[in-house]
Structures are given as C-alpha cells and as structure tokens.
Amino acid sequence: MQVELYFCVVKKIRKRSDCPISSALDIVGDKWSLLVIRDIAFAGKNTYNEFLKSDEMIATNVLADRLAMLEAAGILAKEEHPASRAKIFYRLSKQGVDLLPVLAEMILWSDKYLLISPKARQLAKQLRKDKDTTIKQISAALKRG
Numbered sequence: 001m002q003v004e005l006y007f008c009v010v011k012k013i014r015k016r017s018d019c020p021i022s023s024a025l026d027i028v029g030d031k032w033s034l035l036v037i038r039d040i041a042f043a044g045k046n047t048y049n050e051f052l053k054s055d056e057m058i059a060t061n062v063l064a065d066r067l068a069m070l071e072a073a074g075i076l077a078k079e080e081h082p083a084s085r086a087k088i089f090y091r092l093s094k095q096g097v098d099l100l101p102v103l104a105e106m107i108l109w110s111d112k113y114l115l116i117s118p119k120a121r122q123l124a125k126q127l128r129k130d131k132d133t134t135i136k137q138i139s140a141a142l143k144r145g
Contacts, residue, residue: 027073028099032058032066034106037075037092037099041138042123046089047081075099097142100135 016022028034039045039054051063058066067090070076075096081087092099104127110116111124126134 027069027075030066031056032062033070033075034103036063036066036070036090037096038103040076040090040092040096041100041103041142046091047087048090049087070096092142097139100139101131104131104135 015026028037035054035056035058036051039051043054045051045054048063048067051058051067052060067076067078071078071090073095074093076090077093079089079091081089107116107120107124108127108131111121116124123134
C-alpha cells in the first residue's frame with residue numbers, strides 16, 4: 001500500500017512503507033539532502049548561493065527542490081537573512097539537528113573505510129574521542145545560530 005504524506009501544497013513525499021529506514025530515506029535518502037544538512041551543520045552555510053558553492057556542484061533546480069522538500073519535511077526552517085532582505089537564511093530545525101548523530105556515524109564510517117579530507121579526519125578523531133560532547137557542542141552552536 002502506498003501512502004502519500006503532504007507537507008505543503010507544493011511538495012509531496014511518497015511514503016513507500018512503514019519501515020523506519022525506508023521512511024527516513026524517503027526524506028533524506030538522496031545525497032543532495034544530506035549534503036545541504038552537512039553544509040549547514042559543519043560548514044556554516046545558510047544561503048542558496050553558499051550551497052551552490054559546495055565542492056559537489058549541485059544544480060540550481062536540484063538545490064531549489066531539496067531546500068523546499070527539507071523545509072516541507074520540517075528539517076529546515078527558512079528565515080529572513082539578518083544582513084540582507086534579498087536573501088533567505090536556512091537553518092536546521094530541531095528535527096534537522098537531531099540528524100547530527102546519523103551524520104556523525106557516517107563520518108566515522110567514512111574515516112574507517114574511505115579517503116577523506118584532513119578537516120573531516122580531524123572531526124572524526126574528535127568524534128571518536130568524545131562523540132556525545134562533540135555532537136552536543138555542534139547542536140548548541142546550531143541552536144544559537
């Protein structure tokens with residue numbers, strides 16, 4: 001049975017099953033969504049143009065779609081930019097911040113099995129030393145915002 005979740009008039013997310021992993025992947029299962037979340041959490045990016053400048057070079061139409069979907073799903077919140085009325089400021093909602101442990105585990109797995117940047121390796125080292133405190137510090141910084 002296919003169930004449709006409506007987060008807003010414009011964006012519809014199809015729920016494939018009641019499996020918690022499948023349900024989470026329906027929202028954050030593509031690489032672009034997680035990279036937007038990564039950019040906010042670990043790179044301090046908060047605007048459309050900042051996301052476009054990421055190394056992965058996301059297409060503008062894909063970025064616009066992912067931002068709308070993440071906002072509709074309650075993972076991102078959109079605010080007026082503090083320095084410019086022409087820009088939109090994106091931040092992680094509580095739901096988005098609660099994804100940090102998932103991202104931390106992905107960083108640790110990548111550090112163990114893949115070649116990663118020195119900056120990411122340093123974060124992995126910090127996570128291995130004290131994961132809970134590191135995640136709490138990043139969460140607190142995001143909430144202060």
